Amino acid sequence: MPLDRRQLLAGTAACIGTGLFSQLGATLQPNRRAHHAVPPLIADIEERTFRFFWERVNKKNGLMPDRWPAPSFASIAAVGFALTAYPIGVERGWITRQQARDITLTTLRFFDQLPMGDAPSGKAGYRGLYYHFLDMETGLRFKDTELSTVDTAWLHMGMAFAQGWFDQETHEEKAIRVLAQRILDRAEWDWVQQHSTGGKAISMGWHPESGFIARNWDGYIEGMAVYILALGSRSHPAADGAYEAWTAPYPKYWRGAGATRHLAFGPSFGHQWGPMWIDYRGIYDATMRAAGFDYFENCRRAAYAQRAYAIANPMQWKGYAKDIWGLTACDGPGATAQFDGKATRFESYSARGPLGMSDEFDDGTLAPTAALSFMPYAPEICIPAAEALRRQYGRHIYGRYGFFDAFNPSLTDAQVHIEKGQIDPQLGWVDDDYLSVDQGPILGMIANYRSEIIWAATRKVPNIRRGLQRAGFTGGWLDR
Numbered sequence: 001m002p003l004d005r006r007q008l009l010a011g012t013a014a015c016i017g018t019g020l021f022s023q024l025g026a027t028l029q030p031n032r033r034a035h036h037a038v039p040p041l042i043a044d045i046e047e048r049t050f051r052f053f054w055e056r057v058n059k060k061n062g063l064m065p066d067r068w069p070a071p072s073f074a075s076i077a078a079v080g081f082a083l084t085a086y087p088i089g090v091e092r093g094w095i096t097r098q099q100a101r102d103i104t105l106t107t108l109r110f111f112d113q114l115p116m117g118d119a120p121s122g123k124a125g126y127r128g129l130y131y132h133f134l135d136m137e138t139g140l141r142f143k144d145t146e147l148s149t150v151d152t153a154w155l156h157m158g159m160a161f162a163q164g165w166f167d168q169e170t171h172e173e174k175a176i177r178v179l180a181q182r183i184l185d186r187a188e189w190d191w192v193q194q195h196s197t198g199g200k201a202i203s204m205g206w207h208p209e210s211g212f213i214a215r216n217w218d219g220y221i222e223g224m225a226v227y228i229l230a231l232g233s234r235s236h237p238a239a240d241g242a243y244e245a246w247t248a249p250y251p252k253y254w255r256g257a258g259a260t261r262h263l264a265f266g267p268s269f270g271h272q273w274g275p276m277w278i279d280y281r282g283i284y285d286a287t288m289r290a291a292g293f294d295y296f297e298n299c300r301r302a303a304y305a306q307r308a309y310a311i312a313n314p315m316q317w318k319g320y321a322k323d324i325w326g327l328t329a330c331d332g333p334g335a336t337a338q339f340d341g342k343a344t345r346f347e348s349y350s351a352r353g354p355l356g357m358s359d360e361f362d363d364g365t366l367a368p369t370a371a372l373s374f375m376p377y378a379p380e381i382c383i384p385a386a387e388a389l390r391r392q393y394g395r396h397i398y399g400r401y402g403f404f405d406a407f408n409p410s411l412t413d414a415q416v417h418i419e420k421g422q423i424d425p426q427l428g429w430v431d432d433d434y435l436s437v438d439q440g441p442i443l444g445m446i447a448n449y450r451s452e453i454i455w456a457a458t459r460k461v462p463n464i465r466r467g468l469q470r471a472g473f474t475g476g477w478l479d480r
Helices: 040-056 076-092 097-113 149-165 171-186 189-194 224-232 242-247 273-277 286-291 295-312 368-372 379-396 436-451 453-458 462-470
Strands: 205-207 335-339 342-346 422-424 428-430
Touching (some): 040 379, 040 436, 076 097, 076 149, 076 436, 076 453, 097 171, 189 224, 224 273, 286 295, 295 368, 368 379
Antiparallel strands (some): 422 428
8 A cells, every 4th residue: 555655754843852962072074075985885785776776667668666576656756766876877887878868768758748637547647746656557646645746856856867967969868858847847836835735835745536735845854855846947936935934944943052953854864865966065045054054064963863863772772873873764564562571563664763853753673774875974974884784784684786675673573473574583673675765865875975976967957056046045056
């Protein structure tokens, strides 16, 4: 059954104790070098993760499954990550530029001709926005999934990256740029804004059966990319006041003090997905101008906060350590078992984050993507985390396409009924699936760390530049 991820991310903000941040101290120093070599393990993770997208995409239409090897519908966010993967494969020499052109064109042409309309079935979307999940073959709405503004944003970000990266004056690369712009232009962000609660922010989505989702994208959660695209649209832009509605709840998201102070969102992916496509180094909106540091540094501090939480380990889960850390939205066992002498619920797919942060939830389930996708911000703690995971859990957690989605060292009773995965009595539970939306940030953030391939391309995309400027960002590359 498809999951509306937005239902999993409705939490309330609370204050975190400063003790959990005591591990950071003066270690937070800028590290913004342009190019980096990586150890063999990181290079291997990057290639395996690329192979996931290259081998699992439906080559007939460019649709990417939400997960594998479990049978799955397509995820439009996964398509955005897949479109981002192909040029990385070219840069590394794993595929040719022609191969990347071919699959990118296939994807864009398929989405360009998908039917739109307000009927509850037989359509892929409405008013230029797409349903969260689509049938892997037809590209039409999967069951009763929502028309998702944020997942449309991830899809569009992948298309915008393709528009910026395929810059040659060949017929095929011109076609990529034209198709990407045409699909971006169709999204009626003004329609979504006008019908949102309050009429300023952007609604999380729409169902043909019941209308708009009452919850808006606001506060420091994963939805910033929605606003950059909505404000940057040249055809149906969001009206002035949208970004101010997004940032209005920011005050309740601040955590820490001094060198640890940052806008916090519990699940790591909130600091990783949008920033994978946008270079926030040296550019500032009103909030960050007042704070005195940029969103890049904010993400760096968030990485250290995650690690500090694992070191503190307030719930005393097994496995948490200075090099074994990372909570985010990910798979889980889906089981009830004894832990520390009491019945404990280990959830299935859920958004997880440190206690005391917005969207807090910790059941001992860790996800490799949570640490690895912070790579450009804090390689000095991300690389040791990858190496510790591989060394400590070996083939239990590392397979054909790199790290499986999630694991839980605290669930060791092999007799317990679980919804998915497997339990080793010594090592605990580990997932048996790879999730596209968790694989994508691993690949993209390693690539950004190594060569800035994504950031270099999206800095050239007019819609992204315009959106940032309308949101009030200034400075750095944006002013050049």
